[in-house]
Amino acid sequence: MSTTVELPALGESVTEGTVTRWLVEVGDTVSVDDPIVEISTDKVDTEVPSPVAGTIEKILVEEDEDIEVGAALVIIGDGSGSAQEEAPATEEPAEEEAPAAEEKKEEAPKASSGSAEGQEVTLPALGESVTEGTITRWLKEVGEEVAVDEPLVEISTDKVDTEVPSPVAGTLLEIRIQEDEDAEVGQVLAIIGDASAASTPAEEKKEEAPAAEEQAEAPKAEEKPAKEKKEEAPAAETSSESTGDVYVTPLVRKLAKQEGIDLSTVKGTGVGGRIRKQDVQAAVEAKKSSAPADEAPKAETDAPAAEKKTAPAAPAASSKRGTTEKAPRIRQTVAKRMVESLATSAQLTTVQEIDLTRLVALRNKAKDGFAAREGAKLTFLPFFTKAVTEALQQFPQFNSSMSDDFKEITYHGSENIGLAVDTPKGLLVPVVKDAGDLNIAGLAKKIGDIAKRARDGQVGPEELSGSTFTISSTGQTGGVFFTPIINQPNVAILGIGSTNKRPAIIQDAEGNDVIAVRSLAYFSLTYDHRVVDGADAGRFLNFLKQRLEEAAFDAELGL
Template sequence: MSTNQIAATTVVLPSLGESVTEATITRWLKALGDRVEAGEPLLEVATDKVDTEIPSPASGILLDVLVPDDALVEVGGAIGVIGENTGPTAIPESGPVEPDPVPMSDAADRVEKLPRIRRTIARRMLESLQTSAQLTTVVEVDVTAIARLRAREKEEFHHRTGVKLSFLPFFVAAAVEALGEHRVINSSLDADCTEVTYHGAVHLGMAVDSDRGLMVPVIRDAAVLRIPQLARQIADSADNVRSGTIRPDDLSGGTFTITNTGSRGALFDTPIVNQPQSAILGIGTVVERLVPARGDGGALQIDVRSMAYLSLSYDHRIVDGADAARYLTTVRRRLECGFESSELQ
């Protein structure tokens, strides 16, 4: 590679959040000799919290790659050089020629290196189960009133806000509201199990499924948000995760988590608590079912109702089964009472 260059810029690994000190280079998006514009994605990195793209700090030609794929680098460390070649014959060195892949039959086994984020998820899930005594309580809730409100208002809501009106923001609003009455659900134990912190604010983690793996972006101060604001922040968080633009700081500081497994058709699940939180709420899919009930005078009636399951997994070291049942009962009561059209404004 020619050393005739001007205005060379050393690319360093930028800060990726307060608690992130290093990252793994997962893939360079530009090859040696490629031109890149300032702000254009240059490479992808993975941390314990997130996979993200690193933009180029300057416009020019990628003259050198100082850190190869799969290597670990500290924040602030040099990873590449961008500049302009001035010599008429300055040609970047070509990397090693990759061999053609060997054809495999459809039945052949395939072994791949587990991505860093998948390894992190595996480690944290196992650590959570090893740290706390977890169990799950499930209740069934009738959301027919919400289904009718949604059917009436969803087109106008989408036109006004640009966000589709799903069942999720109603579940979130009821769950967050109930935390004010049941503070132990929004609490955290210290590592020694000697002190508990009852959080004054609700910083809501929303589990998001993506091609990169499961991530939990945090919606700050969720208790002060109305349904339109919740719907917008839920949608934006999911979009940021799936587009790879989520920031590491957006994935930390949660006090309570919700996972919407019903979006994939699951009736209910037993989610694992996101440490050091004390509980996580799973929301099942909404289905129409024939439900018997007693009408006026005690007569048996059978009606089509919109039903869903709510499953709360919790840390039994601090949350008792009665606490979980009381919390879920409050959430259910709020959902079955329904919401007013004015609450969608």
């Protein structure tokens, strides 16, 4: 019997995805919840786990092909059909016992699933806003006894690393989520129950199974060590790597081998310095970005030392010159949405210059103490976001949306701020929900957390939707100012240029005009002229100018 695995729903408004990489091949054996394929969508990149255990019989969608939610991905067989059909044919005397053996065969998975004879252990709530975690290490193996409240598994989240205790006493019958895989709060992690329920059928099967059936299962017995050998190969080849006593999962070793990463050079971010899959992926990106720099000096190995110092090598040309490639899904999505945005709304941009000198001084004064007290880095973005949420409460037309027939304007009851983040895979806009309810410290933590997870590819689809206003900043890339395109269905987006020191005319204490060096930045507000008029935009920007130039955030910073 075979099962057709379909592409599951991957989040609100996600209707299709692209197969980026198959993690299995035809003939491979998979367990329940083993990752089988990587899928890229316009919201997030994720792995699809196998809903059943069995053997990969047929891959239906090739890499780099698109697939709609609900469409067939792969066919997985349980492997039992051929063995049961061949057993009676090869040894007739075993006909009477074969059905009994087959019944036991069918009962064994039932016992191990835990649905009838075991209790499900789910991922508990681990704190406010924590919706998922990563299995870093199982502290028990299948078949081991566990007591109530005995640590069962280590979990790593974006907030904390912790151990999950067993809620019941019994035997660990089944592990549903493997190490280095993610689990959502409430998802089943393992099954704990009575060991006899799982062991008895298996033992009887061994004793009573006819010889012909044993022969029929022989290929499967040979196949398992081959699969294990395949998975353990990376561990054997990387055993010489200096990873100390830190445990590294076979999945991580396999990925490191495939990408040519020396694990001894990777710094782990998991519990106790454990190297996670994300750490290897980060090392791969770092390796790719540094490759041109590493190759450039080799071309000049024969040049005199003096020439190397005074005549730096020309930047290496990109390997993409003169090539054509399929646009990544995230780039296709950005292109589609930007064109749709320009075609949907009447967009106009107003620019205001804001003097951030006082804010720069305030941040420099407070940042060290803030980091020590709050455990978060104090950037300028929390100040900008705070001022924006206050402005949105004063001018609600900028925190609204218009119906398709132009007959209704909805004024939103909360300020959900989308933040444009430059990631290795392209532009993402994660959302800080209810930003208007947060102070500077709360915004700094939320922004730092969601931006980091966006760059690491760890944000969920629900965190990439629901914005009511968007902020985009040039950040470290420079640029005096720019005219951003509205993130639909928002009515406006604020573009913040780089802060630069320039001479400006100000008034001294006596009211005289003087020239002074100031930290200045341009704020560009693009708005939908169907809803907002130019005078409204001017008032909005003037509010931001006054709030940020005053820089009256001392009380929130404990100064």
